[in-house]
Amino acid sequence: MAKPKKAETREEKRERAARIFEILDPLYTQEKTALKFKNPLELLIATILSAQCTDKQVNQVTEKLFRKYPSAEDYVKVPIEELEEDIRPTGFFRNKAKSVKGACKGLVEGFGGQVPGTMEELLKLPGVGRKTANCVLGAAFDVPGVVVDTHVKRLAQRLGLTTNTDPNKIETDLAGLLPKERWRRFSDILIYHGREICKARNPAHERCPVAHLCPAAKMT
Incomplete structure (x- = not known):
């Protein structure tokens, strides 16, 4: 045996x-990531949109999205129905729109509209979990x-x-x-x-x- x-x-x-x-x-x-971005805010938004969606599809959506909403304040101000339509092709657009607006509201109210560079601070943002935080920290801030x-x-x-x-x-x-x-x-x-x-x-x-x-x- x-x-x-x-x-x-x-x-x-x-x-x-x-x-x-x-x-x-x-x-x-x-x-580090196939998502296209020019600053930490764009990466944060793209990462939220990438849930259950291909990076290629996200990049197609964010090409126009980032031009339309260059700041966290812009995402806060836009009616959620309009944002839902803007991100509809990424799937689960209603939940993602809530997450994007929640995260950006947190940025505006707690960090002057700027994306913080620590795990502890990022996790304070509504709609941001450890996966999203690690994506942002690694690609935008070189934090392991x-x-x-x-x-x-x-x-x-x-x-x-x-x-x-x-x-x-x-x-x-x-x-x-x-x-x-x-x-x-x-x-x-x-x-x-x-x-x-x-x-x-x-x-x-x-x-x-x-x-x-x-x-x-x-x-x-």
């Missing part, structure tokens, strides 16, 4: 995460952070780097496996790898360069 496989130690998991990083890092050379979107959540679980389902706990797990300077880059790597190879349905294990390090691939 075969002996049960020994559980992976935390140090072994760290070493495996480092190997995954080193293999995938040179394969994905894209920018783990961005847990649907791709990162899926890959972190498949790769056996977390057993959690809550995004905040997944963020903590991944942050504990890599040095701070690799947090944002590892998030980007997993996002791009999730889009290209490790898709939600029918992941291409045969083409995956880290399949030998992936528990999910070994089970197929």
